[in-house]
Amino acid sequence: MGIDAGISRRGFLKGAGGAGLVIGVTLSGLGRGRVMAGEAPFAPNAFVRVSPDNLVTVVIKQFEMGQGVTTGLATLVADEMDADWSQIRTEFAPADLALYKNLFFGIQATGGSNSIANSYDQMRRAGAMARAMLVAAAAKAWNVPADSVSVSKGVLTAGARRAVFGDVASAAARLPPPDDVVLKRPDRFTLIGKHVGRLDSPAKSTGKETYTIDMDLPGLLTAVTAKPPRFGATVKSFDASDALAVKGVRHVVGIPEGVAVVAEGTWPALKGRKALRVEWDESGAERRSSDDLVAEYRLLLDKPGAVAVRRGDPPGGLAAAVKTVDAVLEFPYLAHAAMEPMNCIAWLHDGTLETWSGHQAPTMDQLNMAAAAGLPVDKVVLHTLPSGGSFGRRSTFDGDHIVEAVRVAKAVGGTAPIRLQRMREDDMRAGYYRPLYVHRVRAGVDAAGKLCGWSHRIVGQSIYSASPAAAAAMKDGVDDSSVEGAANTPYAIPNLQVDLHSPGPEVPVHVWRSVGNSHTAYAMETVMDELAGLAGRDPVEFRLALLTEQPRHAGVLRLAAEQANWGSALPDGVARGVAVHRTFNTSVAQVVELGLDDDGTIRVRRVVVAVDCGRVVNPDIVRAQMEGGVGFGLSAALLSELTLDKGAAVERNFDAFQVLRIDRMPAVEVHIVESDEAPTGVGEPGVPPVAPAIANAVAALTGTRVRRLPFARWKPGTA
Amino acid sequence: MATNINVNGASVAIEADPDTPLLWVLREHLGLKGTKYGCGISACGACTVHMDGMPVRSCVLPLEGVGTARITTIEGLESPAARAVRDAWIALDVVQCGYCQSGQIMSAIALLEGTPAPTDEDIDGAMSGNICRCATYLRIRAAIRAAAAALKA
Numbered sequence: 042m043g044i045d046a047g048i049s050r051r052g053f054l055k056g057a058g059g060a061g062l063v064i065g066v067t068l069s070g071l072g073r074g075r076v077m078a079g080e081a082p083f084a085p086n087a088f089v090r091v092s093p094d095n096l097v098t099v100v101i102k103q104f105e106m107g108q109g110v111t112t113g114l115a116t117l118v119a120d121e122m123d124a125d126w127s128q129i130r131t132e133f134a135p136a137d138l139a140l141y142k143n144l145f146f147g148i149q150a151t152g153g154s155n156s157i158a159n160s161y162d163q164m165r166r167a168g169a170m171a172r173a174m175l176v177a178a179a180a181k182a183w184n185v186p187a188d189s190v191s192v193s194k195g196v197l198t199a200g201a202r203r204a205v206f207g208d209v210a211s212a213a214a215r216l217p218p219p220d221d222v223v224l225k226r227p228d229r230f231t232l233i234g235k236h237v238g239r240l241d242s243p244a245k246s247t248g249k250e251t252y253t254i255d256m257d258l259p260g261l262l263t264a265v266t267a268k269p270p271r272f273g274a275t276v277k278s279f280d281a282s283d284a285l286a287v288k289g290v291r292h293v294v295g296i297p298e299g300v301a302v303v304a305e306g307t308w309p310a311l312k313g314r315k316a317l318r319v320e321w322d323e324s325g326a327e328r329r330s331s332d333d334l335v336a337e338y339r340l341l342l343d344k345p346g347a348v349a350v351r352r353g354d355p356p357g358g359l360a361a362a363v364k365t366v367d368a369v370l371e372f373p374y375l376a377h378a379a380m381e382p383m384n385c386i387a388w389l390h391d392g393t394l395e396t397w398s399g400h401q402a403p404t405m406d407q408l409n410m411a412a413a414a415g416l417p418v419d420k421v422v423l424h425t426l427p428s429g430g431s432f433g434r435r436s437t438f439d440g441d442h443i444v445e446a447v448r449v450a451k452a453v454g455g456t457a458p459i460r461l462q463r464m465r466e467d468d469m470r471a472g473y474y475r476p477l478y479v480h481r482v483r484a485g486v487d488a489a490g491k492l493c494g495w496s497h498r499i500v501g502q503s504i505y506s507a508s509p510a511a512a513a514a515m516k517d518g519v520d521d522s523s524v525e526g527a528a529n530t531p532y533a534i535p536n537l538q539v540d541l542h543s544p545g546p547e548v549p550v551h552v553w554r555s556v557g558n559s560h561t562a563y564a565m566e567t568v569m570d571e572l573a574g575l576a577g578r579d580p581v582e583f584r585l586a587l588l589t590e591q592p593r594h595a596g597v598l599r600l601a602a603e604q605a606n607w608g609s610a611l612p613d614g615v616a617r618g619v620a621v622h623r624t625f626n627t628s629v630a631q632v633v634e635l636g637l638d639d640d641g642t643i644r645v646r647r648v649v650v651a652v653d654c655g656r657v658v659n660p661d662i663v664r665a666q667m668e669g670g671v672g673f674g675l676s677a678a679l680l681s682e683l684t685l686d687k688g689a690a691v692e693r694n695f696d697a698f699q700v701l702r703i704d705r706m707p708a709v710e711v712h713i714v715e716s717d718e719a720p721t722g723v724g725e726p727g728v729p730p731v732a733p734a735i736a737n738a739v740a741a742l743t744g745t746r747v748r749r750l751p752f753a754r755w756k757p758g759t760a
Numbered sequence: 761m762a763t764n765i766n767v768n769g770a771s772v773a774i775e776a777d778p779d780t781p782l783l784w785v786l787r788e789h790l791g792l793k794g795t796k797y798g799c800g801i802s803a804c805g806a807c808t809v810h811m812d813g814m815p816v817r818s819c820v821l822p823l824e825g826v827g828t829a830r831i832t833t834i835e836g837l838e839s840p841a842a843r844a845v846r847d848a849w850i851a852l853d854v855v856q857c858g859y860c861q862s863g864q865i866m867s868a869i870a871l872l873e874g875t876p877a878p879t880d881e882d883i884d885g886a887m888s889g890n891i892c893r894c895a896t897y898l899r900i901r902a903a904i905r906a907a908a909a910a911l912k913a
Contacts, residue, residue: 107857107894238853245858246849248794248834252859255793288777307797308777308784380798380806380859380893429796429859430893465799661853665899669856672895695803695891704884706897 083210085174085218087140088167089118095195095207097124097171102134102141103160104151104401105241106379106431107669108724109662112240113157114164116658120232121168121225122175124206125195131240133425136403150402152436152552154625154722157658161720162224169222171213178213179204194231227717233658241427253384253426256397258458261386262291264449265310265462267319268299271688272472273547274326276300276319283316293317294452298441301449303459311464327547327688331477334546334685335371338479338500342369346498346540347518349528358494358536362485364575366568370482371749372501372560374683375475375553376690376698381429382468385446388458393420394450395458398443399428401435409440413447432673433552437473438508441549466693474683475553476502478523480564490576492587494536497527497564502550503543518543522552526561526729531594531623532569532587548685554673555725558624562729563736563750566620570737571746580619580737581607593653594623596714597630601651604712605632615646618738624726627654631671631730633707635738641757643679645707645735650727652711655718663723664711670727671709676701678732679752699753765826767792768836778824783807785823786833794834794862798891805890808863809833815870817889834862841872844907852903856894864890868904877908 082098083091090098099115115129134141134149141149145159172192179197180187182204190199197204227233244250269275279300281293289309294301300319304310329337359365385398387410394414400406403423411418428435446461453459463471478501487493503520514521519541521528528539553559573583581602588595598621601607611617614636621630634647650667657663680699684691692698732750740746747755762773765782767790774789781800786792786809795818798806802817809818810832837846845868848854855861864887871878871886878886883904892900 107855109856238850239855241858242850242853242855245855245861246846246865248862248865250858251793254797255787257791306784306788308780308788312777378893380796380804380857380891382797428857430857432893465801465804665853665856665896668898669895672897673893675895676893694801695799696801700891700893701895701897702888702891703897703900704888706895706901709898 083174083214085171085213086167088164089122089171091171091175091206091210091213093207093210095128095205096130097122097128097206098130098132100134101131102149103143103156104399104425104431104435105133105427106151106399106401106435108156108666109239109659110151110156112237113658113662114160115240116232116237117161117164118168120230121165122172123192123194123231126232126237128195128206129240136400136407136423138404142404148402149404150436152401152433154627154725156722157720158626158722165224166222169224170219173219173222174213174216175206175209177216177219178209182209182212227656234656234660236661237659239662251426252381252429253386253398253460254381254462256386256426256460258386258388260457262303262305262457262459263307263310263462264301264303264446264459265307265314265464266296266299266301266445266449266467267314267317268467268470269321269323269326271323271326271328272549273688274321274323277322278320280318283318284313287313287316292453294449296445296448296452298445298448301452301461303449303453307462329546329685330687331373331685334477335479337544339369341500341542341544342479342481342498344542346500346542349519349524349539349541351538353536355494355496355536355538359483359485359496361487361493363488365483365485366571366575367483368481368568368571368746368748370480370564372478372563373750374477374548374685375677375681376469376683376692377430377432377434377473377553378469378695378698378700379428379430379432379434382463382465383434383442383471384460384462385443386458386460387446387450389414389450390456393422394447395422395424396443396446397424397426399431399435400425400443401431405438406440406443409444410447413444414451432554433556434473437551441471441473465695469683469693469698470690472549473551474548475559476504476550478560480560482564482568484568484572486572486576490578492534492572495534495538497539498541499523499527499539500542500544502545502548504550504552504556506543506545506550522557524561525557526622526624527565530565531591532584533590534587547688555624555728558622558725558729559677562620562622563733566622566730566733567736567746570618570733570740579608584621593714594621594628597621597628597651597653600712600714601630601632601649604651604710605634605649607632616738616742618734618736618741620730620733620737622729624729626721627652627723627726629667629726629730631734633731633734633738635735635742637742637757643735643739643752645675645705647708647710648731648734650709650711651714652723652726653714653716654723654726655716655720657713658720660713663713666723667711667727668709670725671731672701672706674728674731675705678735678750679705682751682753763823765823765831766828767831768833774823776823778822780823782809782818782821782823782826782831786818792833792835796859796862798860804860805867806860806863808866808890810866810870813870813873815867834866837869839869839873841869841907841911844910845869845872845903848903848906848910852899852906854896854899854903856896860890860892864892864900868900868907871904872908872911876911878904
């Protein structure tokens with residue numbers, strides 16, 4: 042797999058040298074770590090510490106936004122250590138590229154549903170190394186061969202001798218690291234693949250988890266920023282006198298993003314912002330509305346775009362079709378609307394910048410904040426806290442809200458720590474949306490009922506448009522994240538072309554849970570379903586015929602169909618729809634059953650999910666991510682839409698930006714394929730199939746193909 | 761001018777403008793951070809607390825509107841229903857990001873204290889004011905049913 046470069050023994054030695062860094066998390070006295078008094082902990086590498094009081098601390102390099110990665114990574118270490126699960130503690134890693142980079146990305150960041158995939162061997166080796174050294178220490182103390190020492194649930198034994206990890210931790214710390222470690226055979230796993238409860242459930246079920254909004258520091262001030270009414274507008278001038286007169290307001294400062302009001306608490310800050318008078322320069326502002334953009338994008342559908350994939354003879358293939366689909370599909374901007382609005386604490390003191398935030402990409406955030414603070418990168422110390430959701434929002438390439446926090450901290454000129462807190466409206470207006478996209482798919486079946494051609498044009502902003510560094514990711518004018526899920530479709534489509542236009546309105550856009558797959562899956566799977574109908578074939582059989590070279594993908598489709606009793610009779614007014622999609626190397630198939638309420642509202646009753654994510658670390662978390670992915674996808678399919686009106690966001694809070702609530706959550710059944718393949722992710726792949734599966738069920742029920750999301754805009758009897 | 765309110769069984773004097781929402785009083789004056797900010801317009805339920813046992817959205821309840829009512833937050837829960845809900849939440853691993861869960865739990869406890877054996881419709885009715893963007897709704901329903909069963913036993 043080529044992923045052990047970062048975790049060779051040499052890497053581990055660096056890690057051992059980095060133990061000081063691990064402890065350094067708490068240098069400020071305010072971090073989450075714990076320095077052992079007296080004896081130093083045993084820190085065989087940068088990922089594991091064992092303290093004399095018998096606690097095992099696993100350092101988590103990936104970001105916890107709810108997906109359960111903290112539990113997953115700790116499980117990998119604990120299993121290889123043969124630790125007892127109750128002795129496991131975790132802490133989030135500091136920013137350190139060498140030690141904690143994502144081995145697939147090359148920077149320290151969480152995304153692409155690859156947290157477990159990139160860490161699987163690395164974390165197991167970290168645990169195995171710790172185990173080997175604890176065993177060696179016990180063997181030495183007992184004067185027995187190392188292979189006579191066994192370990193189970195955190196207890197070392199040899200004959201009648203018995204010790205816990207803490208007993209030998211200090212001795213182990215004095216031993217040389219082993220040359221190599223042997224990883225367990227999967228049949229020896231005690232935790233991997235078993236039911237292990239989430240480590241964060243108790244704190245999160247009692248209100249005790251500390252998020253950025255909860256973090257307290259002496260003298261902490263709260264900042265809220267007045268922002269321009271439209272994207273692309275700037276501050277012309279402002280009058281702070283009334284705002285400064287509000288009790289509790291300490292500073293009003295102009296920053297490139299707007300005007301920040303800094304106060305002794307959130308309510309005074311909000312009152313101060315209300316009293317602020319700002320004149321905006323809207324000369325460079327975006328003035329278009331969503332409808333304007335859709336109209337412009339539709340015109341681009343007639344012009345050839347940058348080619349992402351071309352195979353066979355796409356025009357010839359279409360010419361051979363006896364029945365064709367010609368579909369134009371529209372997808373709105375979408376806000377992430379994570380429950381914790383974006384925020385960051387920035388504290389400039391003693392020549393350093395210290396920050397607390399949900400840092401989804403710590404080393405990228407560090408670079409952005411160093412530039413904003415005018416400090417060398419090594420003077421920027423990040424403390425990563427879990428966040429109330431993210432769905433990609435906390436990984437922006439320019440670090441919008443964290444940079445804003447730094448700018449406010451710098452502008453006030455004092456040494457007080459500042460919490461920049463976006464209110465819900467600020468958060469929803471700030472952009473970094475899933476881009477608005479328009480697709481046109483022309484595809485057809487030949488006289489034999491076989492798919493013979495597929496020409497697919499996509500128009501939408503590139504998530505890389507605002508980032509010169511990320512723009513390097515564009516290949517020949519193609520932003521892969523705009524075409525993923527279409528250009529790399531697993532279907533054996535004989536004559537295929539996917540091309541792309543990436544226009545650039547003044548609206549920041551970014552990754553949104555499942556990224557390009559959030560729209561391409563809808564285009565692929567609704568058109569595929571329609572073609573099956575034109576060919577007079579069953580939708581499942583039609584797909585399977587195109588997946589003979591993709592056994593795992595076909596496997597989830599078969600499994601979902603079987604578990605949903607595909608083809609069996611349903612009550613009147615209920616229909617099924619199916620979709621299968623591969624997102625970041627994980628295949629997920631979903632079969633939905635739905636009906637319509639009397640007023641035409643879609644009522645999804647049941648979703649059967651089949652997922653193949655290779656080796657499963659935590660089956661219950663896989664289930665949870667599939668359930669949650671279905672729910673997140675249902676919001677976008679049925680309800681959510683961020684509309685632009687003359688360059689301004691219309692929906693600014695949950696009264697207008699509708700998301701799924703419990704009363705529309707269907708039953709979800711999750712079936713996980715047993716597999717020995719390398720693990721792949723589950724955070725995002727559950728999202729994309731939901732919307733097309735619903736569309737296909739609606740088509741089965743009503744005969745109508747809905748081409749525009751969300752379904753809230755659709756009324757039965759219309760297209 | 762201080763305003764006296766009763767929070768988690770204790771009378772406390774608050775030095776804040778009378779229009780300050782209870783949410784910010786709890787979080788920033790009393791350090792009770794379990795109650796969360798999500799929307800500020802009573803649309804998401806993250807800030808749900810109990811006011812004389814009834815679930816209310818503290819983000820739109822001004823300090824001056826609290827009067828002599830007993831306010832209970834996630835930190836102050838001690839009833840059998842509260843324990844049953846908390847235990848069920850942990851046993852079923854309801855949480856994902858966890859940010860909305862204090863509010864979910866406060867709504868769930870209020871439901872069970874008034875309706876010890878809720879139907880799914882009761883649950884959806886009582887809980888539809890609480891948004892969970894991670895969509896942990898299935899487990900919320902299951903945990904409420906489990907808590908109800910535990911209370912009955």
